[in-house]
Amino acid sequence: TRIVTITYEFDYTFRELTERTVQAPITLFKAQGDDYSFIESHTAYSATPPTVVPLQGDHYSVLKSQGLPELLTATRTAMSH
Template identity: 55%
Template structure:
């Protein structure tokens, strides 16, 4: 873990490699943007951001967990 990631956001680990697969970020209601949304060069294409109606903690339990499952399945089916 220590060799791969740092405990603070330095973005050094993002600059050393580039992701070539599609990336989807699921953003819970009330969450700030992900640092990946405003960082360039780590991916060959920008991430798709899927906004959720449920908040960060309610996504871990029913009924809001269903929203996350539904949107993950939708993205995988595209």
């Protein structure tokens, strides 16, 4: 709870990431119609540029039974690289 107390803010800000850099590889699964991700457009937040994997389904359909196979395939493919 101490970490949440230190880092939680009511407003969505990038303050936390201006003080730190993500060192781990980042993969973004981007559904049709999704807005940009801050990590996608601001390279200073991560040590290496993120890999962006476009999906055919929209944000909600990829989480339903008809779209889940696409998300699973994309996840497995990304993990194998």
